[in-house]
Amino acid sequence: xxxxxxxxxxxxxxxxxxxxxxxxxxxxxxxxxxxxxxxxxxxxxxxxxxxxxxxxxxxxxxxxxxxxxxxxxxxxxxxxxxxxxxxxxxxxxxxxxxxxxxxxxxxxxxxxxxxxxxxxxxxxxxxxxxxxxxxxxxxxxxxxxxxxx
Amino acid sequence: xxxxxxxxxxxxxxxxxxxxxxxxxxxxxxxxxxxxxxxxxxxxxxxxxxxxxxxxxxxxxxxxxxxxxxxxxxxxxxxxxxxxxxxxxxxxxxxxxxxxxxxxxxxxxxxxxxxxxxxxxxxxxxxxxxxxxxxxxxxxxxxxxxxxxxxxxxxxxxxxxxxxxxxxxxxxxxxxxxxxxxxxxxxxxxxxxxxxxxxxxxxxxxxxxxxxxxxxxxxxxxxxxxxxxxxxxxxxxxxxxxxxxxxxxxxxxxxxxxxxxxxxxxxxxxxxxxxxxxxxxxxxxxxxxxxxxxxxxxxxxxxxxxxxxxxxxxxxxxxxxxxxxxxxxxxxxxxxxxxxxxxxxxxxxxxxxxxxxxxxxxxxxxxxxxxxxxxxxxxxxxxxxxxxxxxxxxxxxxxxxxxxxxxxxxxxxxxxxxxxxxxxxxxxxxxxxxxxxxxxxxxxxxxxxxxxxxxxxxxxxxxxxxxxxxxxxxxxxxxxxxxxxxxxxxxxxxxxxxxxxxxxxxxxxxxxxxxxxxxxxxxxxxxxxxxxxxxxxxxxxxxxxxxxxxxxxxxxxxxxxxx
Ligand SMILES: Cc1cc2nc3c(=O)[nH]c(=O)nc-3n(C[C@H](O)[C@H](O)[C@H](O)COP(=O)(O)O)c2cc1C
Numbered sequence: 001x002x003x004x005x006x007x008x009x010x011x012x013x014x015x016x017x018x019x020x021x022x023x024x025x026x027x028x029x030x031x032x033x034x035x036x037x038x039x040x041x042x043x044x045x046x047x048x049x050x051x052x053x054x055x056x057x058x059x060x061x062x063x064x065x066x067x068x069x070x071x072x073x074x075x076x077x078x079x080x081x082x083x084x085x086x087x088x089x090x091x092x093x094x095x096x097x098x099x100x101x102x103x104x105x106x107x108x109x110x111x112x113x114x115x116x117x118x119x120x121x122x123x124x125x126x127x128x129x130x131x132x133x134x135x136x137x138x139x140x141x142x143x144x145x146x147x148x149x
Numbered sequence: 150x151x152x153x154x155x156x157x158x159x160x161x162x163x164x165x166x167x168x169x170x171x172x173x174x175x176x177x178x179x180x181x182x183x184x185x186x187x188x189x190x191x192x193x194x195x196x197x198x199x200x201x202x203x204x205x206x207x208x209x210x211x212x213x214x215x216x217x218x219x220x221x222x223x224x225x226x227x228x229x230x231x232x233x234x235x236x237x238x239x240x241x242x243x244x245x246x247x248x249x250x251x252x253x254x255x256x257x258x259x260x261x262x263x264x265x266x267x268x269x270x271x272x273x274x275x276x277x278x279x280x281x282x283x284x285x286x287x288x289x290x291x292x293x294x295x296x297x298x299x300x301x302x303x304x305x306x307x308x309x310x311x312x313x314x315x316x317x318x319x320x321x322x323x324x325x326x327x328x329x330x331x332x333x334x335x336x337x338x339x340x341x342x343x344x345x346x347x348x349x350x351x352x353x354x355x356x357x358x359x360x361x362x363x364x365x366x367x368x369x370x371x372x373x374x375x376x377x378x379x380x381x382x383x384x385x386x387x388x389x390x391x392x393x394x395x396x397x398x399x400x401x402x403x404x405x406x407x408x409x410x411x412x413x414x415x416x417x418x419x420x421x422x423x424x425x426x427x428x429x430x431x432x433x434x435x436x437x438x439x440x441x442x443x444x445x446x447x448x449x450x451x452x453x454x455x456x457x458x459x460x461x462x463x464x465x466x467x468x469x470x471x472x473x474x475x476x477x478x479x480x481x482x483x484x485x486x487x488x489x490x491x492x493x494x495x496x497x498x499x500x501x502x503x504x505x506x507x508x509x510x511x512x513x514x515x516x517x518x519x520x521x522x523x524x525x526x527x528x529x530x531x532x533x534x535x536x537x538x539x540x541x542x543x544x545x546x547x548x549x550x551x552x553x554x555x556x557x558x559x560x561x562x563x564x565x566x567x568x569x570x571x572x573x574x575x576x577x578x579x580x581x582x583x584x585x586x587x588x589x590x591x592x593x594x595x596x597x598x599x600x601x602x603x604x605x606x607x608x609x610x611x612x613x614x615x616x617x618x619x620x621x622x623x624x625x626x627x628x629x630x631x632x633x634x635x636x637x638x639x640x641x642x643x644x645x646x647x648x649x650x651x652x653x654x655x656x657x658x659x660x661x662x663x664x665x666x667x668x669x670x671x672x673x674x675x676x677x678x679x680x681x682x683x684x685x686x687x688x689x690x691x692x693x694x695x696x697x698x699x700x701x702x703x704x705x706x707x708x709x710x711x712x
Contacts (some may be wrong), residue, residue: 008395036231040182040209063213066395067220070346073392074353076385083393083400 004062007089008069009129011055011121012078026077027103034099041068044092046100046136050107050114054078055121055132059092082122085129093137102139110139173272180234180265182208182227191271218255219294221349222247226257226271233259234267246274248357250294290363292341293348301362301370305419308374309412319376321383322426323390323407326438328367331403335396343396343403354389355382370426376411383409383441391439404439406430415444428452459515461497462508466517466524471495473528474692477701478543478663478685481677484707488541488576490685491529492692493521518547523560530568530575532695537702543576543606548583554594561598572602578629580608592623599624606663610651621658628655630681632666638675645679652680673710 016023027049034047043060056072058065065086073081094100107114117135121128168175174191176184183205187197195215198206208230212223225247232243240260247255258270288300296304308318325331325347332340344367351361351369359382360372371386373379391404408429416422425444433442442448465471475489495503512518526544533542550557565572577598584591595605606627607620611634620628630651637644648664655662664676667686676684688709690701 006398036235037227040207040227042207042210062398064209067213067224069395070220070349071224071353073394074350074389076389079388081392083395086395086398086400088398 005059005089005092006062006065006087007057007059007093007133008065008086009055009057009084009132010081011053011084011118011132012081014049014052014054014077015079016077024103027101030077031099031101036098037068037071038098043068044094044097044099046094046097046102046140048102048107048114048136048139050102050104050111051118053118053122055118055136057094057133057136059089059094080122082124084121084124084132093133094140097140100140100143102136102143106139106143109142110135171270173270175268175270176208177262178208178230178234178267178269179205182230182234184208184211185266219249219345219349219352221352222249222255226255229257230259230267230269233261233269236261246357248352250289251296251300251360252288253294293345293363295348295351295369296360296362298362298364301360301364301372302419302423304360304362304372305422308372309417309419309422316375317377317412318422319373319379319409319411320422320426321371321373321379321386321407321409321441322364322368322423322430323370323386323405323441324366324368324430326404326406326434328403331401335399335401339397339399343394343401346394346396347390347405350390351386354385370423379409379411380443383407383443387439387441406433406438407441408433408444409441410444425449455511458508458511461500462495462511462515462517465495465497466520470497471521471524472694473525473532474694475532475542475698476685476692477690478683479689479706479710480683481673481681481710484710486540486702486706487683488543488574489533489536489698490543490578490692491525491532491545493525494692513547513549516549518549519553519556522547522550526560527564527567530564530570533574534568534570535695536698539574541574541576541604542570543578545578545608546583548580548586551579551583551587551591551594554590558594558597561601561603565601565603573604576604576606576626578606578608581610581612584623596624599626609665611647620654625658625660627661627663627683629663629665629685630676632686635664635666635672635676635686636668638672645675648676648681649679652676655682656680670710 014023016026031047038044038058041060041064043058043064045056045058048055058068113135117128117131121132168186168188171188172190174194175188176191177186179185184197184207185205187195191197194217195211197211209223209227212218212226218226225245229243229245232238233240241258244256244258247257249255252275254274256272256274258272260268262268288296288303290297305318305320328340331343335343344363347369348361348363351371355361355371358374362370364370371382373382387405387407394401394403408426408431410416410422410426410429412422416425425448428448429442429444432448433440436442472494473491474494475491477486477489479485480487493505493509495505495508497503509518512521522545529542529544533540536542546557561575561577565575579595599605604626605624606629607623607625608629609631610628611631628651630648634644634648638648652662661683662681663683663685664672664681665685667673667676667684667688669688673684673688689706693701
């Protein structure tokens with residue numbers, strides 16, 4: 001286990017110009033770029049897009065997280081970035097995923113839960129980091145079942 | 150060449166001799182941006198791990214560990230290499246030049262070698278030869294690698310000399326809101342890390358042609374040679390740079406305030422533009438921060454009139470425009486005057502009578518409050534010697550005067566000696582807030598003054614946050630209850646309860662309790678019932694000139710109190 005393993009979770013609001021199709025296409029680009037960079041930097045995580053908002057979990061060495069976060073913060077395709085947690089963790093929750101994407105299709109079964117979780121998250125309610133993480137892991141787990149992994 | 154190779158690593162053996170000799174860093178990367186080969190210069194500069202440690206380390210971590218290249222440039226280098234490796238465009242389309250510091254750039258060339266290998270050249274370019282280096286050293290901000298104030302002023306002056314009507318340079322000056330507090334929280338090196346992160350974002354948000362500088366501390370500036378879109382950039386910077394940062398494992402939220410000034414309308418010299426951008430920045434700060442303002446003439450007018458006020462105030466003391474007015478305090482039981490509070494008045498030939506609420510804060514800002522305080526102390530002691538025993542005079546003491554405790558103590562001693570006023574007839578009024586800054590120093594100073602026989606009174610009690618237990622540790626002889634509680638007495642039960650609590654506390658500690666701002670006999674009766682021992686306010690008298698004191702003392706006060 002690397003000694004400075006940390007997890008960062010934030011949520012933000014979509015600011016991609018254009019319609020839903022344009023957004024979907026741009027998000028695909030973001031995910032591809034993320035996978036490429038994250039693999040090199042030793043980062044894993046998941047990106048959820050639901051109700052016009054992003055939720056992203058990223059885990060890895062602290063310095064790599066701080067570097068990539070700077071890049072993400074300068075990205076004008078989203079705004080109102082709200083950091084929910086940036087804490088040392090014992091192990092990765094998304095090991096094996098350079099950047100797993102959880103879009104509308106994937107979160108279909110959890111729309112209501114996602115909306116409630118997001119609401120709490122932007123208000124930075126206590127324990128919202130935990131609810132967000134649980135939500136994302138739940139969706140990933142269901143994914144794995146369907147994919148027969 | 151590559152057609153002849155079947156083992157990619159033979160490239161190294163074939164080209165190695167030549168690469169090794171090149172005077173700039175050259176590396177060979179694979180598709181995953183792992184480092185496969187580094188020439189002598191690259192090994193020297195980047196210090197990659199040895200082949201035993203890690204035969205093909207990620208280029209990202211090699212750059213990061215070298216510690217020589219700021220994070221934002223690092224990421225842009227990786228991004229160019231990545232784009233070249235993906236081969237979206239013709240080879241060489243992703244070459245780029247990165248500004249490191251004034252006069253220092255890194256040029257990047259990335260080329261495919263075939264067989265899943267790419268060559269990347271990083272060429273250092275420094276302006277001029279030795280003289281250029283020397284100039285760079287005193288024009289560069291060593292913390293962040295961007296320019297310093299001197300560099301910025303030179304660039305700006307140069308831009309203004311170019312007499313091109315289509316090119317109207319603009320400058321944006323900004324600083325961080327609450328940086329001092331954040332610095333305290335993160336520690337000095339954490340604060341420095343934040344400043345570097347700010348510069349990283351600044352670099353990303355601006356174009357290479359924009360000149361960047363750190364003017365001082367947490368204040369930065371951007372020069373746009375063609376400033377027609379400066380307002381857009383201002384809004385973008387406030388947005389991007391005010392987003393939270395991750396620094397040393399902490400989430401740091403800090404806003405920026407920014408001012409814009411554009412030539413020639415907002416000033417045609419470097420000094421004028423910088424000054425005006427600074428005024429605009431201050432307006433942005435006064436609006437609450439995390440916003441920007443474009444310079445406007447009204448700002449200059451306001452600054453001008455404030456400067457005029459400051460310069461008039463500086464002269465007021467020497468020109469004898471300051472006088473003291475005295476407001477009596479009356480003992481409720483004996484219905485006699487116990488003393489007077491000295492209040493500064495400024496009457497200016499053109500401005501007329503300037504209210505203390507207007508000039509005292511200005512005096513505090515420009516460091517004039519201590520000399521004014523010294524003067525008031527002397528003049529009040531002087532005046533009070535003419536009053537019958539045992540009438541006392543109370544003088545207000547500002548926080549600034551307490552900062553230099555030795556000087557203040559000497560002033561008190563000298564004023565008493567020169568006037569001949571007995572120490573027990575002098576009272577010093579100290580506000581709660583003046584004590585909270587450095588309570589330990591203030592406490593020992595007040596104890597020394599008290600030992601001289603001078604009386605100490607807590608002014609405006611109830612407006613600060615001093616705890617009651619803390620009150621006990623200071624040598625107070627009296628407490629003055631702030632006028633806001635007294636004026637709230639009519640009909641406000643909470644105010645009455647508070648006044649009663651303070652009066653009980655004061656009595657318990659053996660202090661006199663004075664209600665300020667008493668305007669009606671009703672209020673006088675209420676504060677008397679609540680346990681206050683003295684009152685001060687318009688009910689008895691407004692502040693009067695020293696010459697009218699005798700007449701006031703001859704008045705029968707029971708009439709006012711009974712009405
Ligand atoms: C919601 C969101 C999440 C992102 N997550 C990542 C990420 O995890 N890793 C990453 O490298 N870039 C991420 N990006 C993209 C970066 O902001 C930036 O555009 C990208 O790293 C640049 O890559 P490129 O220069 O190779 O195109 C994200 C962007 C957005 C809007």
